[in-house]
Amino acid sequence: MTLTKPLGPLRLGVNIDHVATVRNARGSAYPDPIRAAKVAEAAGADGITAHLREDRRHISDADIEGLMAALTLPLNFEMAATAEMQAIALRHRPHAVCIVPEKREERTTEGGLEVAREENRLAHFIAPLREVGCRVSIFIAADARQIEAAARIGAEVIELHTGAYCDLHAEGRFDERDAELARLGEMAGYAHSLGLEVHAGHGLTYETVERVAAFPEVMELNIGHFLIGEAIFRGLDPAIREMRRLMDAARA
Ligand SMILES: CC(=O)[C@@H](O)[C@H](O)COP(=O)(O)O
Numbered sequence: 001m002t003l004t005k006p007l008g009p010l011r012l013g014v015n016i017d018h019v020a021t022v023r024n025a026r027g028s029a030y031p032d033p034i035r036a037a038k039v040a041e042a043a044g045a046d047g048i049t050a051h052l053r054e055d056r057r058h059i060s061d062a063d064i065e066g067l068m069a070a071l072t073l074p075l076n077f078e079m080a081a082t083a084e085m086q087a088i089a090l091r092h093r094p095h096a097v098c099i100v101p102e103k104r105e106e107r108t109t110e111g112g113l114e115v116a117r118e119e120n121r122l123a124h125f126i127a128p129l130r131e132v133g134c135r136v137s138i139f140i141a142a143d144a145r146q147i148e149a150a151a152r153i154g155a156e157v158i159e160l161h162t163g164a165y166c167d168l169h170a171e172g173r174f175d176e177r178d179a180e181l182a183r184l185g186e187m188a189g190y191a192h193s194l195g196l197e198v199h200a201g202h203g204l205t206y207e208t209v210e211r212v213a214a215f216p217e218v219m220e221l222n223i224g225h226f227l228i229g230e231a232i233f234r235g236l237d238p239a240i241r242e243m244r245r246l247m248d249a250a251r252a
């Protein structure tokens, strides 16, 4: 059943990975992702997202340590379902752990996690994370099979991958974009009906955010790459404030 009113306020999680990408390009100490997280908080972010990739191409282990020590906002820690990452999450106990698929050679997270085929392994993988109090989120495509599997393994949250929708928009393939958007909306409703909290993210921009923010079941958007790019032109604080404004307007 489609809701007519939003379930609640829409949270903004600011992903700071690509502040670290710029820092790492020169092996310097700046720009500092923790400083970016503090600016994000002042600009109205509700949480910070950081993805510790297995190849450490942006966020480092020391960044996660620093964020855990410095942040007053909740940290959404994105990671692959590996023993190494599980040990790091269990040590730090972030507010949320989002399990994402990772391919070493990919440019960015290309798709959602294959939960249905790995149900047993993932159920065992997330159990200890839940036991120490982390909210477990699963990053998946808008696909009923994957959503059902995420519910069965005991995840509390799913994050719908909005990358395909954003790419289709950027390529001007508007019929396909609208079909993908409709799928995202329908699957947000379906996930909610199964008791899952619904988040969304990847590739969102000022042009694409409003239609996702308007889905009543979506409770959080995680946005990074576009905001860090936009910060070059208008500053990080105003870039985040504008995103917040668009999200709130779409929600109203
Ligand atoms: C899972 C996700 O969507 C983000 O963490 C994103 O992947 C970060 O940027 P990269 O994919 O460029 O590492």
Ligand SMILES: NCC(=O)COP(=O)(O)O
Residues within 6 Å of the ligand: 015, 049, 159, 200, 201, 202, 203, 204, 222, 223, 224, 225, 226
């Ligand atoms: N999980 C999505 C995320 O954290 C941000 O993705 P992007 O905006 O950097 O593409």
